[in-house]
Amino acid sequence: LNSKICQLLNIKYPILQGGMAWVATAELAAAVSNAGGLGLIGAGHMPPDALKAEIRKAKKLTDKPFGVNIMLMSPFVKEVMQVVIDERVPVVTTGAGNPGEYIPALREIGAKVIPVVASVALAKRLERVGVDAIIAEGMESGGHVGEVTTMALVPQVVDAVSIPVIAAGGIGDARGVVAALALGAQGVQIGTLFAASSECTAHPKYKEAIVKAKERSTIVTGASTGHPVRTIANRLTRDFTEMEKRGATVEELDQLGAGKLKAAVRDGDIEYGSVMVGQVAGMIGAIRPVAEIMQEIVKNIPEVITELTKRM
Numbered sequence: 001l002n003s004k005i006c007q008l009l010n011i012k013y014p015i016l017q018g019g020m021a022w023v024a025t026a027e028l029a030a031a032v033s034n035a036g037g038l039g040l041i042g043a044g045h046m047p048p049d050a051l052k053a054e055i056r057k058a059k060k061l062t063d064k065p066f067g068v069n070i071m072l073m074s075p076f077v078k079e080v081m082q083v084v085i086d087e088r089v090p091v092v093t094t095g096a097g098n099p100g101e102y103i104p105a106l107r108e109i110g111a112k113v114i115p116v117v118a119s120v121a122l123a124k125r126l127e128r129v130g131v132d133a134i135i136a137e138g139m140e141s142g143g144h145v146g147e148v149t150t151m152a153l154v155p156q157v158v159d160a161v162s163i164p165v166i167a168a169g170g171i172g173d174a175r176g177v178v179a180a181l182a183l184g185a186q187g188v189q190i191g192t193l194f195a196a197s198s199e200c201t202a203h204p205k206y207k208e209a210i211v212k213a214k215e216r217s218t219i220v221t222g223a224s225t226g227h228p229v230r231t232i233a234n235r236l237t238r239d240f241t242e243m244e245k246r247g248a249t250v251e252e253l254d255q256l257g258a259g260k261l262k263a264a265v266r267d268g269d270i271e272y273g274s275v276m277v278g279q280v281a282g283m284i285g286a287i288r289p290v291a292e293i294m295q296e297i298v299k300n301i302p303e304v305i306t307e308l309t310k311r312m
């Protein structure tokens with residue numbers, strides 16, 4: 001399975017692990033990089049020193065390339081960009097915003113910059129400012145989502161830009177990877193499946209919630225705040241939906257959401273926490289080591305393609 005992404009990022013398989021806030025710590029990122037993909041530390045709302053420590057930990061756990069995902073809504077975005085530059089992190093992905101203003105500084109140190117986008121318009125805007133590739137993320141994914149599905153978004157982004165496109169959202173096995181390649185993507189980004197791994201340091205109750213979830217267990221709330229977020233339906237989403245119906249202000253809703261991702265992922269509060277999980281959770285039946293997850297995907301890709309060609 002060769003792909004421009006493998007050459008661009010110097011990795012064996014064009015499989016990135018989503019840089020999920022609170023979920024994607026150095027242990028998970030290093031395990032995915034050691035397994036031949038690209039691991040990404042999720043900076044989330046981390047202060048700069050915490051991120052530096054995480055990057056140093058990852059450098060001890062793997063000598064393969066790994067990256068950092070910067071959430072552009074973080075109050076520390078400027079400081080963490082500086083940490084990424086000082087630490088010479090080779091790959092930077094960004095989410096929940098437009099990284100345009102940071103691209104010159106990142107390109108200066110030769111970091112590959114790969115923004116996550118949820119629209120063709122943003123993909124075109126960012127190609128123009130010189131990003132290296134685009135992660136087109138469908139609304140099947142967990143966390144902060146756009147409004148277009150992976151199946152519809154990916155081919156339209158592929159047609160709109162000439163830089164490599166990585167598909168994200170709803171990819172849970174080799175069939176999803178082959179489908180993404182068929183849509184014109186050069187690689188995939190996988191979040192929920194890697195969150196359900198042994199090396200992921202999330203709370204066992206958060207991981208158990210992924211294994212128990214079905215394809216209809218998640219709901220998107222917060223559209224009225226401008227940050228629609230996909231999580232497992234629970235008491236928090238019921239309270240959130242109630243408040244939205246009663247016309248709560250954006251501040252009140254953001255107040256309700258604040259700190260709830262940490263509550264779910266770190267403290268295992270899956271009733272009142274924000275259990276950010278994608279729709280592929282329905283096909284995840286167990287927590288497995290990253291190497292096993294990666295090897296099963298890579299082994300099955302040729303079989304999926306052979307099965308397809310037999311039907312031609």
Ligand SMILES: O=C(O)COc1ccc(-c2c[nH]c(CNC(=O)Nc3ncc(Sc4ccccn4)s3)n2)cc1
Nearest residue numbers: 021095096097098116117118122137143144145146227
């Ligand atoms: O159009 C523009 O200029 C920028 O607009 C954008 C709008 C959306 C996106 C986008 C969609 N998906 C992604 C990548 N995925 C994510 O960013 N997923 C996330 N999950 C949890 C996060 S923490 C958070 C964030 C908001 C509210 C509550 N918590 S961020 N980025 C990127 C840019």
